[in-house]
Amino acid sequence: MPSFLPSFAAIQRRQRVHAAVRELMSEQGFRISMEAVAARAGCSKQTLYAQFGSKQALLRSVIDENLDLATVRLDEPGDDLRGTLIAFAMEHLAHLCDPSVVATSQLLTAEAHQFPEEAQALYRDGCDALVQRLATWLAAAMQRGQLRHDDPHLAAELLLSMIVGLDFERQRFAVPHRQSVMARRRWAGFATDTFLRAFSAESTGAAASP
Structure with a gap:
């Protein structure tokens, strides 16, 4: 039976291309082109189209990763x-503390009104998809009786808001933030414990949303 696993060279090329996209997004925002990605990644534009099909599909590939x-x-x-949940929170906070992520967010926010379709697609494929994945996990925990039954999508959005807090805004405005791993771990524990108390299976708080 033939193998459909990508070769090591193909995996390395994909990694270079994804890294090039992330770098260029922090420098050029929505204006990045397939030509610029190819030049930065050290491959041809034809190779990019053959592997990803379009710029939109390439961006989705990076977001999915x-x-x-x-x-x-x-x-x-x-x-x-x-x-x-604490491990998930730490991964998320570490990602948001990456200077290139902050720079990209600042640039894309400033350009969103000029590229509304691209901005909406980025939000849908990134933020909305993250909420969906977390909601699916929370729904399974609710079904197992580990959390009280409620709307998993609202719970996921609430949890993500609690994890991030104001720290990403602090970075965007260049004021002191939770830069150390210890500070992020303390916050991740606090946010997680507060969420788990609110959604405890034994909670007798407000009734679940219809």
Whole structure:
């Protein structure tokens, strides 16, 4: 039976291309071109189109890789709800503390009104997809009786808001933020514990949303 696994060279090329896209997004925002990506990655434009098909598909490939890295902890087996959520929070906070991520966010926010379709697609494929993955995981925990039953999408959005807090805004405005791993871990634990208390299976708070 023939193997459909990508070759090592193809994997390396994809990694170079993804790295080039991330670098260029922090420098050029939505204006990046396939020509610029090819030049930065050291390959031809024809190779990019052959592998990804279009600029939009290439951007989705990069976003999907980021999502896979951000949610890898949610794929691990086990019943340690707190440990899994803290690990997820630490991965997410580490990503948001990357200076290139902050620079990219600042540039894309400034350009969003000029590229509304691209901005909406980026939000849908990135932020919305992250909420969906987390909501799916929370829904499974609710079904197992580990969390009280409620709207998993609202719970996922709430949890992400609690994890990020104001720290990303602090970075965007160049004021002191939780730069150290210790500071991020303390916040991740606080946010996770607060969320778990609110959604405890034994909670007798407000009724679940219809």
